[in-house]
Amino acid sequence: MTRFVKALAAIAVVFILFVACKGPVESTQLLINADDCTGCGECMEVCPYNAVEIIDGDAVIDPSLCHFCYRCVEQCPEGAIY
Ligand code: SF4
Numbered sequence: 001m002t003r004f005v006k007a008l009a010a011i012a013v014v015f016i017l018f019v020a021c022k023g024p025v026e027s028t029q030l031l032i033n034a035d036d037c038t039g040c041g042e043c044m045e046v047c048p049y050n051a052v053e054i055i056d057g058d059a060v061i062d063p064s065l066c067h068f069c070y071r072c073v074e075q076c077p078e079g080a081i082y
């Protein structure tokens, strides 16, 4: 095996280990469980970025405005945001 191929194999092993160690991909968006949401609007009131709206009786988070401060998650009395 040439040095080049050995180096390539080593890089591949490191890459595979790196990917394996990263674990599951985290969600990039908070979601609302519509079955639990009562539309009370408390999440909308505490959101400092105006990222939450109540639409047709359910909270909806605009992912382009959300900064993941988790205030809405802590505030929701139904535990509907995850
Ligand atoms: S605080 Fe919870 S129950 Fe109230 S509107 Fe927001 S997600 Fe729905």
Ligand code: SF4
Pocket: 030, 043, 046, 047, 048, 049, 050, 051, 052, 061, 065, 066, 067, 068, 069, 070, 071, 072, 073
């Ligand atoms: S996590 Fe923070 S910024 Fe995102 S919707 Fe909830 S309160 Fe708003």
